[in-house]
Amino acid sequence: MSSLSRPLLAWVTIAALAALGFWWAGHRREPAPRPGVTEISWYVLINPLREVYEAQVAEFERRHPEYRVRIVWVPGTEYNVRLKTLAAAHQLPDLFYTGDVWLSYLMPFTRDLSDFARRDAAETGLDTDYFPEIRRAMQLDGKIYILPEHVNVSLLYYNRRMFREANLPEPSAEWTWDDYVRAAQRLTRPGDEHHPAIWGSSRMEGWWGEWLIFVRQAGGKVFTPDGHRCLLDSPAAIAGLRFYLEKSTRYGISAPAGFEPVNGFVNQRVAMVIGGHTNFWTNYNQVTDLDWDVQILPAGPARRAGGELAIAGYSISRESRHPEAAWELVKFLTRPEAIAQVVAHGQLSVRRSVAEAVMRQPGRANPHQLEAAYRQFAYAEPIPHHPHYIEIMLQIVQxxxxxxxxxxxxxxxxxxxxxxxxxxxxxxxxxxxx
Amino acid sequence: MNRSRGETLWFWLFAGPAVAGLLAFNVWPMLYSLWLSFCRYEVLAPPEFIGLQNYRYLFTHDPAFWPSVRVTLVFTVANLPLAIAGALGFALLLNQPVRGRGFWRAVFFLPSILPQAAFAVVFGYIFQADGGLLNRALALAGIQGAAWTTSPTWALPVLIVVSLWSFGYPMVIFLAALQDVPRELHEAAHIDGADGWARFRHITLPLISPIIFFNVVMGVIGALKVFDLAYAFSVSQAQPMPGGPARATLFYGLNLYQQAFGFFHLGLASAMAWLLFAFIAALTYVNFRAGRRWVHYGD
Structure with a gap:
């Protein structure tokens, strides 16, 4: 063999081995679906409902042997980055879990579900069983991009024991900011060397969860209706920001900046929370001596409305090769029985029939005034559907x-x-x- | 085929894959990112050429750019002398003939093998405002501690303190250099009446100056590129947006990451990356120029 052909042979061998390695690394390890079976890929972020989803999928596959579902669990911190990276690579899953907070951001690669929804309106109960506020939240420019599974709504959370011990009536649905401040001042107790301070209310720092409520209730807005200008310098928006600030600096009902007790509501060092999240309900109910409840948000100087309503549910990718199959799975995951299982894990229902069934249950877990949470829907609104809302609010405004x-x-x-x-x-x- | 041609072929046979990898995975992405820095590119649509608009936005409008530059420079200026002095100090101590020297060297190196994320979580608990270990200890002395991790005044100093625990690698390099300092020079100086400080100042320091220079250059580059500690700190503080509060811990690297993978402004992030590259290159050049005055290579 000449001295030229030996290196050539070596090169060819190395190239062949590399190609084999790349093929092996990229080769799908999972068995291909049987002929006639359609595989639906579903991206979902890791959350406590994992077992519920897996059981739902098993049931779906049993009822629909023509489909197989491949669930890909993704950690929450990586979820949106991965999703957008996959979109750039044209490798999106058929179905993905998302919320209206991300809708404008995800819209370029999310399928318009309006035709499916119209066609199967009776089956999905979209026109009859979904709360009207939920129907509005799931639409963008009149089109449906997400079929919701549960909803979070801003509420007034309060500790019933602390109200009893302070001889205070519990918050009512007619409360205003003044009532809230007065009660919180009665509930606040300074700390000493033996006892930590008790605060009448928390003040959520680091994101828009609480201050945006006050801005809206004072009559302010983040953007003009066309979304091209920011209105946070308006007198009404500034009044909302001022109330948020003065909870600590003027009224003394919230901890100074940075000193918010960790898990203050659960540890019963905070009597009230404005905003909150239904995700925490299960945790609250695991604390045996935490007697808590919810009420409609206190009204601001301009209006009672202003709390946030955020839906979470399912979207189908624009590039899905099996949109019909994915839609079948979406319908299955949002039928009343499935939503009831999610609600049983401490979420609010998007469907009226499930909500009413839960409220009729005797001896159900807290909150005692669950109906207040559903009444709050009428005073809540989604965050502005702006494609850069999250970036603007967290990176610039916050x-x-x-x-x-x-x-x-x-x-x-x-x-x-x-x-x-x-x-x-x-x-x-x-x-x-x- | 002559001998020289054969050798060339063998050279490319062995060097070829590495060169190909370098071109494909380093040079090409760098050049492509240079091109992207002049484009609006948000992943879902093809890059659109916009000239210098990304650079102009960074310099004149981006509310996060200059704060992130300031945070990174403050961190570098505060961290580097402390880190170098600390690493050298511990290396000097661990170079002494004490019992169990190997054990102590391992103990002091241990923090360096821990991930920065672990530091961030542990120190986050220590410095927590309400109920953290430090504030509890201060309260015993009747002192009201600060909101260390949630105050824009204190968050960065806390991170500087936390970062100092990773002195193990420069320490080991210093230790190796110290062991290379000829003993007979110290003995001769000692006989001539030089005290410990004089021997350190006039023998040890000049002989290890190339190593100090190396650690300074690497330290500057490392400090300007800090990311993991800041990111882990933000996560441990449950900050919805890394870099808070009020951008007090928004390091340049963290800001760049957010722009690239949080908001997918890959054009803007590429511009940031090239600005950082240019700054590090310029600073390293200055370092080398300045190093000629104080680094002794023994020739």
């Missing part, structure tokens, strides 16, 4: 709110700076808004 909370900025300065920065962002990138 830093100014943080600076306000620690006393570096007044509410006026925070609102002005936030609006100016957001508008510069929108101007520079010509961000289109829905």
């Amino acid at each position: 830093a100014e709110v943080d600076r306000m909370v620690i006393g570096e900025l007044t509410p006026e300065e925070a609102g002005r700076r936030a609006a100016a920065d957001v508008n510069a962002f929108l101007d520079t990138f010509h961000r289109a808004a829905p």
Whole structure:
């Protein structure tokens, strides 16, 4: 063999081995579905309902032997990054779990489900069984991109024992900000060397969960209706920011910035929470001596409405090769029996029939006034459907709110700076808004 | 075929895969990211050329860019001298002929093999404002502790303190250098009446100056690229947006990551990456120029 052909032979061998390695690494390990069986891929973030979903899928496959579901569990911290990366690579799953918070962001690769929904309206109960506020939240420009499974709504959470011990009547559905402050002041107790401080209310820091409620209830808005300008410098928005700040600095009902007790409501060091999340209900009910309940949010100076309503559910990718099959699975996962299982794990139902059945259950777990949570729907609204909402709120606005909370900025300065920065962002990138 | 041609072929046979890998996975992505830095590219649509708009936005409008530069520079300036001095100090101590020296060397190196995420979680608990270990201890002395991790004033100093625990690698390099310092030079100086400080100042330091220089250069580059500690700290503090509070811990690397993989502004993130690359290259050049004055290579 000549000295030239030996290296060539070696090169060819190395290249062949590399190709074999790449093929092996990229080769699917799972057995291919049987002929005539359609595989539906489903991305879902890891959450406590895993067993429920797996049982649902097993039941779906039993009832529909023509389908096989491949669930891909993804950690929550990686979920949206992976999803968008897959979209860029045109490798999206057929079905993915998402929420209306992400809808504008995910819309470019989410399938319009309106035709399916119209065709199967009777079967899905979309027109009859879903709460009207939920129907509105699942639409963007009149089109349906998500079929919801559960909903979170901002509420007033309170500790019943602490109210009893302070001889205070429990919060009513007619409460205003003033009532809330007065009660919280009665419930607040300074700490000493033997006892930690008890706060009448928490103040959720680091994101928009609480301060946006106050901005909206004071009559403010984040964006103009066309989404092209930020309105956080309006007097109404500033009034909302001021109330959020003064809970600590003026009324003394919330811990100073940064000193919010960890898990304060669960540890019974905080008597009330504005906003909250239904995800925590199960945890609350595991604390045996935590006697808690919920009420409609106190009304602000402009209106009672302003709390957030956030739905979570299922979307089908625009590139799905099996949209009909994926839609079958979506319908299965959102039928009343399936939603009842999710609600049994401490979530609010998106379907009226399930909600009413739960409220009729004798001896059900807290909250005692579950109907208040459903009444709050009428005073809640989704976050603005803006494709850059999350980035704008967390990356740009929140830093100014943080600076306000620690006393570096007044509410006026925070609102002005936030609006100016957001508008510069929108101007520079010509961000289109829905 | 002549001998020289055969050798060339063998060279490419062995070097070829590495060169191909370098071109495919380093050079090409770098050049592509340079191109992307002049584009609007948000993954779902093809890149769109926008000239210098990304750079202009970063310099004039981006509310997070300059704070992230400031945080990173403050961290670098505060961390580097402390880290170098600490690593050298421990190396000097561990170079002493004490009983169980190997054991102590292992003990002091141990923190460096722990992931930064573990540090962030443990120190997050220690520095927690309400009920954290430090504030409990301060309360025993009648002192009201600060909101260490949730205050924009204290969050960065806390991270600087936490980062100092990873001094093991420069320490080991210093230790190796110290063991290379000829003993006879110390003995001769000692006989001439030089005290310990004089021997350290005039013998040890000049002889290990190339190693100090190496650690400084690597330390500067590492500090400017800090990411994992800041990210783990944000996660341990359950911050919805890494880099808080009020951008107090928004390191440049963290900001870049957020732009690239949080918001998928890959054009903007590429511009940030190239600015960082240019800054590090310039600073390293300055370091090398300045190093000529104080680094002794013994020639």
